[in-house]
Amino acid sequence: MTPSTPLQAPFDWKVLDATRAQIALKGHIDVYALGGNWTIARGEQDVWLAQTAASKTLKVDASQVEYLDGAGVAFLIDLQAAQQNKGGTFSLEGLDARYLPLLHQFDPIGKLFPKPTPAPKEGLITSVGRSSSIFLGDVASIIAFTGQVTADLAWALWNPRQVRWGDFVNAAVQAGVAALPIVGLVSFLIGVILSFQSAIGMQKFGAITFVGPLVSLGIFRELGPLITAILLAGRSSAAFAAEIGTMTVNSEVDALVTGGLSPVRFLVVPRVLAGILVAPILTLYADLVSVFSSSLTMLAYGVPLVNFYDGVLNAVDLEDIFSGLSKSVLFGVVIAAVGCMRGMQTGTGAAAVGISATRAVVSSIVMIVLVDGVFAYISYKTGF
Numbered sequence: 001m002t003p004s005t006p007l008q009a010p011f012d013w014k015v016l017d018a019t020r021a022q023i024a025l026k027g028h029i030d031v032y033a034l035g036g037n038w039t040i041a042r043g044e045q046d047v048w049l050a051q052t053a054a055s056k057t058l059k060v061d062a063s064q065v066e067y068l069d070g071a072g073v074a075f076l077i078d079l080q081a082a083q084q085n086k087g088g089t090f091s092l093e094g095l096d097a098r099y100l101p102l103l104h105q106f107d108p109i110g111k112l113f114p115k116p117t118p119a120p121k122e123g124l125i126t127s128v129g130r131s132s133s134i135f136l137g138d139v140a141s142i143i144a145f146t147g148q149v150t151a152d153l154a155w156a157l158w159n160p161r162q163v164r165w166g167d168f169v170n171a172a173v174q175a176g177v178a179a180l181p182i183v184g185l186v187s188f189l190i191g192v193i194l195s196f197q198s199a200i201g202m203q204k205f206g207a208i209t210f211v212g213p214l215v216s217l218g219i220f221r222e223l224g225p226l227i228t229a230i231l232l233a234g235r236s237s238a239a240f241a242a243e244i245g246t247m248t249v250n251s252e253v254d255a256l257v258t259g260g261l262s263p264v265r266f267l268v269v270p271r272v273l274a275g276i277l278v279a280p281i282l283t284l285y286a287d288l289v290s291v292f293s294s295s296l297t298m299l300a301y302g303v304p305l306v307n308f309y310d311g312v313l314n315a316v317d318l319e320d321i322f323s324g325l326s327k328s329v330l331f332g333v334v335i336a337a338v339g340c341m342r343g344m345q346t347g348t349g350a351a352a353v354g355i356s357a358t359r360a361v362v363s364s365i366v367m368i369v370l371v372d373g374v375f376a377y378i379s380y381k382t383g384f
Contacts, residue, residue, distance in 0.1 A: 063094030244343025279332025
């Protein structure tokens with residue numbers, strides 16, 4: 001390569017020595033003048049940069065530039081980017097002052113090719129504090145929402161004609177009737193699995209006839225309400241959160257407030273009432289299906305249905321059944337209320353509704369476990 005390689009106007013490319021080169025711009029540096037010259041100038045620059053590993057300096061002489069447009073600024077940015085990517089330096093001299101604002105507006109490399117800055121790492125105290133603040137804020141919102149729902153349920157008892165019974169029926173069908181197949185399937189499998197697993201251990205002691213009463217007692221008091229509540233949390237609570245969350249994203253909830261209507265009375269109360277109705281019904285249905293599947297399983301171990309039936313009658317009292325049903329009512333309130341609350345807390349964006357549905361399921365399951373623990377303690381103290 002010669003020390004000086006003339007280019008088509010408006011460029012003059014010169015290699016001064018092994019580490020320095022100069023390109024002189026002249027005339028109109030616009031989209032028409034650049035044309036194929038841009039590629040030629042960049043090719044010369046790439047060949048020069050590839051010759052040695054030493055740091056190289058490119059000087060651009062713009063003293064003879066008569067006109068510069070956006071394409072010219074982009075050309076300068078390209079030259080500077082190629083120079084800096086190879087570890088070299090770039091200097092621009094002689095450019096008329098009237099073009100400097102246009103050039104500074106783009107800040108060629110600083111703005112278009114910013115260096116990534118790593119996010120500052122949080123310390124342990126900061127992380128714990130932020131997590132604690134979020135947790136306490138969520139607890140406060142749950143307490144406030146619980147109080148508001150309780151007050152509006154009392155209002156519904158005093159003003160039954162003002163409750164939106166149409167929404168109540170729709171929510172009851174969605175959460176109750178539509179959930180019968182999945183609740184029945186899971187309950188049937190739970191009864192079969194528990195009976196088989198219990199029979200394996202009880203058979204060693206010759207107490208196979210006690211499997212039916214033992215499994216039935218556990219189903220009526222604990223497993224029936226708990227399995228039903230978890231299924232409703234994953235199905236109905238998420239559905240409530242997604243439905244109300246979509247209304248929140250579409251500003252329909254704000255429209256209710258603007259119209260002087262209470263979103264809790266309009267949207268939450270019918271769904272909570274539906275949860276109170278369908279949860280014990282589905283629980284009783286799950287109890288019967290599980291006990292029936294357990295009786296079928298015990299036939300394989302030679303236990304007749306009559307013996308199974310007598311054992312269940314002797315082991316299970318109405319108190320045990322009502323204990324599970326009363327627990328399921330609380331579960332129904334928690335599932336419906338938490339789903340509605342997460343729906344009303346939906347943010348903005350395409351993923352907001354999905355996030356609310358996920359939070360509704362997780363929060364419902366956590367609340368179910370807490371309520372079940374409190375109820376177990378009360379049952380232990382009172383014997384109910």
